[in-house]
Amino acid sequence: MRVLLINPGSPRALKKENLGLAFLAAALSADNHDVRIADENAGHCVEKVVDGFQPDVIGISFMTMFAPRAYALAEVLRHRRPVPLVAGGAHPTALPEEALQHFDCVIRGEGELSLPRVLRNGTLSGIVEPHPPEDLDALPMPRRDLLEMEFYANQKEQLAGLSYRTLGIITSRGCPHRCVFCANSTRTMAVRYHSPERVLTEMAELVKRYHIESIAFYDEQIAADPFRFRQICEGMVERKLNYLKWECQIHPRSAQPELLKIMKRAGCVQVAIGFESGSQKILDAINKNMLVEENLQAARQVHEAGLRLRGCFIIGTPGETREDIAATQRFMETAAVDFASLHFLTPLPGSLLYEKYSERINQAAIPWDRFTAGDPDTFICNEAMSPEEQKETFRSLSAQLAFRNYTWKEKLRRAYRNPRHALRILYDRWVHTKTK
Ligand code: B12
Structure with missing residues (x-):
């Protein structure tokens, strides 16, 4: 099957690679699925990737702060390509019923064993309880090659x-x-x-x-x-x-x-x-x-x-x-x-x-x-x-x-990059010393 995994973005997101998705992609590849990762955090346009890849299943990964973007994406994708939508990551693990209002299937906890299993069984619906891998070394190496590693290293x-x-x-x-x-x-x-x-x-x-x-x-x-x-x-x-x-x-x-x-x-x-x-x-x-x-x-x-x-x-x-x-x-x-x-x-x-x-x-x-x-x-x-x-x-x-x-050199460098923030900090510090 063609499986598309999505990392939703947000202006507040730190630019760090989502290793959870790379591990998941490795487990799916080992089960002979064709996997791609669309990473909004690295500038990918999800709709373009969906149109080009034509996935059979779409999985979205999110922690709490990305839930609104994940739900909005699920809404858009449901109309653009009506294939099963699966949610995973910290937020759906904690609040599976909420996530199920936007997705067909919610996989709680680590997904390397659960996702390939539901794909094999064709049971892509409802809440799947955690099934954590016991032997971590038995998991294949994470497929970092599907992430924009150069982009992340360059941060x-x-x-x-x-x-x-x-x-x-x-x-x-x-x-x-x-x-x-x-x-x-x-x-x-x-x-x-x-x-x-x-x-x-x-x-x-x-x-x-x-x-x-x-x-x-x-x-x-x-x-x-x-x-x-x-x-x-x-x-x-x-x-x-x-x-x-x-x-x-x-x-x-x-x-x-x-x-x-x-x-x-x-x-x-x-x-x-x-x-x-x-x-x-x-x-x-x-x-x-x-x-x-x-x-x-x-x-x-x-x-x-x-x-x-x-x-x-x-x-x-x-x-x-x-x-x-x-x-x-x-x-x-x-x-x-x-x-x-x-x-x-x-x-x-x-x-x-x-x-x-x-x-x-x-x-x-x-x-x-x-x-x-x-x-x-x-x-x-x-x-x-x-x-x-x-x-x-x-x-x-x-x-x-x-x-x-920070050292003075670093303070100046930061102030040069973001003068408004620096002025705000100076003001707060001034207020603090005055009220002390
Ligand atoms: C590394 C890490 C980060 C990194 C990188 C995050 C990233 N891009 O993935 C950085 C430093 C950026 C980060 C930042 C934050 N993090 Co953080 N982070 C972690 C940490 C320590 C490990 C995550 C990890 O790599 N795990 C290993 C991989 C293999 O597991 P995984 O990512 O969970 O993925 C597995 C499953 O979740 C599941 N899965 C994931 N996605 C999907 C998708 C589908 C479709 C399926 C089926 C399954 C699935 O399968 C994966 C493989 O097993 C976790 C703690 C933890 N134990 O998980 C906290 C954690 C995820 N972070 C957390 C938080 C709150 C944050 C912050 C928001 C706040 C903070 N200051 O810590 C920030 C802000 C982020 C921002 N502004 O962008 C919380 C999330 C809780 C929540 N309800 O949202 C956690 C759980 C910490 C905690 N114990 O409370 N974080």
């Missing part, structure tokens, strides 16, 4: 102030933790890993084919099995892949001196850690299962290994006050984070938080494309501060971080 991701040709890789699936804001916190997803051998082979392929200078690990917790991660790092050194610069995200408990040392030798420049907050009350409220002191210890270990530290923080947790936010700011200083990423606590469908607040979310009727984890209008969970106060605090904090995160 030149920034790492520690320098830009590199960067592409992504994912070496594991699932996460052992249950943070309330995570879109997977309402389901149990066993953690599964690709073997070090497979990861290193895939990495070498990325180097050979796409001449990358840096690699982005998309794993949520790449060091959940520290022994496996150590083997990957040692393999990078042995195979001389350690000229690649990289950052990865780890849990604070994985920040162990021995591991950090070998990570540095393997090319790691920066470690990202989701500290989330500097207030113990908030860490407890989000199921982080960490002490502030343990987080500070992790930060020290990262610095002692000679690595940069990117701290990820969230504001807007229910019950969070100005004092808690001030504690987070103090934490950023004490932990000496080199770069601080700030997000709003967004009640993403699929999360425990969404379940708890679904009534309020439905009442507020916030469009899905606002669920970007950076939009003040989704800031509706915390009653300890008014929405206006929270928006103001977020803006002021973002303005301060803009000053904190």
